[in-house]
Each structure stands twice: as C-alpha cells, then as structure tokens.
Amino acid sequence: MALRVRKNKAVIPPACPIDEGVKLLGGAWTPHVIWFLSQQPRRFSELRKDIPGLSARVLSARLRQLQDRGVITRTPLSTSPPSVEYALTELGRELLPAITALVSVALKLNAKPRPR
Amino acid sequence: MALRVRKNKAVIPPACPIDEGVKLLGGAWTPHVIWFLSQQPRRFSELRKDIPGLSARVLSARLRQLQDRGVITRTPLSTSPPSVEYALTELGRELLPAITALVSVALKLNAKPRPR
DNA sequence: CCGGATCCATTTGGATACTG
DNA sequence: CAGTATCCAAATGGATCCGG
Numbered sequence: 004m005a006l007r008v009r010k011n012k013a014v015i016p017p018a019c020p021i022d023e024g025v026k027l028l029g030g031a032w033t034p035h036v037i038w039f040l041s042q043q044p045r046r047f048s049e050l051r052k053d054i055p056g057l058s059a060r061v062l063s064a065r066l067r068q069l070q071d072r073g074v075i076t077r078t079p080l081s082t083s084p085p086s087v088e089y090a091l092t093e094l095g096r097e098l099l100p101a102i103t104a105l106v107s108v109a110l111k112l113n114a115k116p117r118p119r
Numbered sequence: 120m121a122l123r124v125r126k127n128k129a130v131i132p133p134a135c136p137i138d139e140g141v142k143l144l145g146g147a148w149t150p151h152v153i154w155f156l157s158q159q160p161r162r163f164s165e166l167r168k169d170i171p172g173l174s175a176r177v178l179s180a181r182l183r184q185l186q187d188r189g190v191i192t193r194t195p196l197s198t199s200p201p202s203v204e205y206a207l208t209e210l211g212r213e214l215l216p217a218i219t220a221l222v223s224v225a226l227k228l229n230a231k232p233r234p235r
Numbered sequence: 236c237c238g239g240a241t242c243c244a245t246t247t248g249g250a251t252a253c254t255g
Numbered sequence: 256c257a258g259t260a261t262c263c264a265a266a267t268g269g270a271t272c273c274g275g
Contacts, residue, residue, distance in 0.1 A: 021150040023229065024221030029145075031248065034137040047257050058249055063258055073228050084256050097224045104217035105140030111210055112189050113139065147268065163237055174269055179238050200236050 027072065027098065032057050034102055036065050037091065040075060041099055044090035074098065143188065143214065148173050150218055152181050153207065156191060157215055160206035190214065 028034050032054060039045055039053045050062060066089060069075045074095040078088045144150050148170060155161055155169045166178060182205060185191045190211040194204045 019151065020222045020225055021154060021218065024218070024223075024225035025144050025150050027221065027225060027228070028141050034141050035135065038137060056249090058251095059258065060250085060260090061248055064248085079257095086256060087258090094224060094227055097227070098221070101217050101220035101224065102137065102140065104220060105143065105214075106136045107140075108210060108213045108217065109136055109139035109143060111213070112143070113136075172269095174271095175238065176240090176270085177268055180268085182238095195237090202236065203238095 024101075027074065028102070030061075030065055030068065032061060033065055033069070036062070036069065037074070037095065037098060037102065040089060040091050041096065044088050046086050046088055050089070069095070140217075143190065144218070146177075146181055146184065148177060149181055149185070152178070152185065153190070153211065153214060153218065156205060156207050157212065160204050162202045162204055164202075166205070185211070 028037075035054050035057070036050060039050060045053065047062070047066075051057060051059065054062075066075065066077070070077050073092060076090050076092055078090070080086050080088055144153075151170050151173070152166060155166060161169065163178070163182075166182075167173060167175065170178075182191065182193065186193050189208060192206050192208055194206070196202050196204055
C-alpha cells in the first residue's frame with residue numbers, strides 16, 4: 004500500500020495576542036483553579052477537595068502551566084507532613100476581572116430564551 | 120475477549136457559570152471571529168480571508184455555535200450571487216471588554232522574563 | 236457563495252497505580 | 256501529602272469532496 008502521506012495539520016501559527024489570552028484559561032478546570040486561589044492560597048489536596056472531579060494528573064498539569072506563565076506561585080512548606088502552597092501572583096489577580104466579565108455575559112446569555 | 124467496559128469519562132457536569140463563560144471563547148479561532156466581527160459585519164468568505172488557516176468546516180462550526188449562543192446574528196442576503204452576513208449581537212459586543220482584558224494580561228505576562 | 240458530510244491525525248484529559 | 260507514569264477514550268479540528 005502506497006504510503007499515503009496525508010499532509011494533515013500542516014499549517015501556521017496564528018501568533019495573535021488574542022490566542023495567548025484565551026490560552027491562559029484554556030485547559031479544563033483552569034478557571035476553577037484560579038477562582039479558588041483568588042479567595043485564598045490553597046494547598047494541592049485542598050484544591051482537589053474544592054473541585055470534585057478534578058484528577059490529580061490534571062490539577063498537577065494546570066498548576067504547572069499556570070506557574071510557567073507567571074499566574075501563580077508555588078511555595079513548598081517545611082511542615083510535617085510537608086505541604087505546598089499555591090497562590091495567585093499580582094498578574095494572576097488581574098485575570099479576575101476578565102473572568103467575571105466572561106461570566107456575567109454567560110449568565111445573561113443563559114437567561115435569554117434564544118430568540119431565534 | 121472479555122469486553123472490558125471501561126467506565127472512563129463517567130462523571131459530573133461542573134455546572135458552574137465560569138465554565139459557561141470560558142466555553143463562549145473555547146473553540147479554535149473563536150476569539151478571532153468575534154474580533155473581526157466586532158469591527159464590522161462580515162460575510163462568510165470575507166471571514167475566511169480575514170483569518171488565514173481557518174477552514175470552512177471550522178468557521179462554519181464556530182459561526183453556528185456563536186449563533187446558537189446568541190452572540191452573533193446570521194442574515195442571508197438576496198443578492199446575486201447570494202451571500203450571508205454575520206454580525207455581533209448586543210450581548211456579543213459585551214464580550215469585547217472581557218477579551219481585551221484577557222489580552223492585556225497576556226501581553227504583560229509575555230513581557231515578563233519569567234522570574235522563576 | 237455557503238456550508239454540510241466524511242475521514243482521519245492530533246490533543247486533551249480521565250482512571251488507576253505508584254513513588255519520594 | 257504531593258505529585259508522576261501509563262494507558263486509553265473522547266473531543267477537536269484539518270483536508271477534501273459534494274450539494275444547494
């Protein structure tokens with residue numbers, strides 16, 4: 004069989020600031036994590052309890068990427084048993100207005116009976 | 120072969136307004152579409168030219184879901200050749216502040232040299 | 236010109252088990 | 256407690272073809 008190459012998914016990076024912004028909240032549960040951290044710094048297992056259904060694997064992934072993007076800080080504490088505290092950075096807190104704006108539009112849209 | 124059922128993906132809807140908000144901008148290219156429509160009403164093929172790399176299939180899907188959510192309107196025009204015009208609704212325009220807020224945070228984050 | 240249908244590659248993230 | 260590793264199901268979206 005002639006090895007059909009299938010050049011699928013070949014193309015371009017959009018390289019637009021809009022995408023960057025949306026990617027900040029992109030992954031599953033990301034907004035929840037930011038939301039709970041905005042109320043107070045939290046530890047790993049506290050976040051798991053805060054957000055039922057969120058697996059350790061995904062929480063771990065989200066925390067890492069938020070950290071990489073400078074949205075949250077990670078602070079290991081020398082307690083016994085050892086624990087790690089996560090908190091929003093200054094810039095992270097600046098995401099909150101954007102999130103609440105999104106939410107308020109979503110609420111209005113849900114309220115609408117879809118005029119169609 | 121014992122038919123392993125694999126109850127994967129079993130659980131819960133978060134049912135949180137935050138998710139709803141994020142879903143408004145969730146799909147690929149969604150923010151781009153909203154952005155270009157915010158500048159002026161546009162036709163299908165104009166949007167395709169505005170956004171290189173966006174396939175007809177996906178543009179079609181995005182337009183439909185934005186329409187279903189009440190963010191944009193779709194107006195077929197009896198021109199020759201026939202064309203269809205898309206525009207933001209009132210509520211759709213309310214998404215713009217949220218988008219720009221997100222973008223401005225993203226720009227600041229990119230500027231940071233990742234303090235580590 | 237608009238956009239649906241089909242086919243498929245890539246990505247995402249849930250379940251589970253395990254380690255320091 | 257705080258994660259990491261493996262395995263796999265489902266969702267996403269690109270390419271291409273086709274019909275209204």
